[in-house]
Amino acid sequence: MRASLCICALLVFETLPLSAGLLGGNPGNSRSNISLRKRLHVNTLITEPGTLEAEWDNLFSYTTENWSMPSSLKYTPMGKSILWGRTEYAVAFDSVDSAVLSGQRQTQFSDRISFAATSVLHDGEKLDIAIAPQATMFLRGEAGVRLGATVIARYDVGRNSMGATASWSGASSPSSNNPAGSWDFGGGFGRRLAASGALGHLTPHTNVIYERPTGFAATTAVFAGIEYQITERIAVDVSGQRFGWKGGSPDRQFVVGITMNFGKLQ
Secondary structure, rough: OOHHHHOOOOOOOOOOOOOOOOOOOOOOOOOOHHHHOOOOOOOOOOOOOOEEEEEEEEEOOOOOEEEEEEEEEEEOOOOOEEEOEOOEEEEEEEEEEEEEEOOOOEOOOOOHHHHHHEEEEEEEOOEEEEEEEEEEEOOOOOOEEEEEEEEEEEEEOEEEEHHHHEEEEEEEEOOEEEOOEEEEEEEEEEEOOOOOOOOHEEEEEEEEEEEEEEEOOOOOEEEEEEEEEEOOOOOEEEEEEEEEEEEOOEEEEEEEEEEEEEEOOO
16 A cells, blocks of 8 residues: 555656656766656655656766756656656756857757656556657757657565666657667666655765667666655655766766656646
8 A cells, every 4th residue: 555655646857858868869978867767766656646746856066067847747647547647747848058159158048848648557556567659859959859668667566666677769850960870778776765864855866877779878877865855745856867887988977866746636
């Protein structure tokens, strides 16, 4: 019962790009699916039915000095069917994207917007499984769309949460920055420090992701951080990200994110 309720409490980044590392397949673009990773060990698989949730992440790259604000809105309708009650519908984008190009900083809105529908297929006492079909539309720079899906499995035991993901996406108009296809596999682990009290609000977590895009070298990324659950509806997460740990272009990033659930809409 506890695990079932937890599943319904969560999206920013969590943006919801199709590829965990490439964000829709753009090599060197190391904005990442922060929300997807947190679903494995901190947040739940979908938002509580009938509630709206928002997530804002501030992401700064020590390597490139680029800064962005991945943002997402997530809503799960109240109901008893898989599409209306067990599926979270989400939209994600970078509300701010600031990059240094040719020595000058350019700040603008996201160059793409992503949509996802995350459906809980199995809601067990400890094991939960979901699938998330996704679509990314380019607003500039690239043509066409990227379509794909992610399978998410999470296992909770005691104060420990662990999970795994497998994702694939394909481009309708491949280019040198937008591979025809991309696979990625991820795993994560988190542990709440205590069952109650002040330490019970803290959850350290870590992740690793392996990605293999068509026509590009495979790459591995690692992540580590800690989340502080301020209230039942507000949480703050601080984490470090290391892309290109093996393969790809190295990029070290720092992320501070806020997740807020606005409660029942009806």
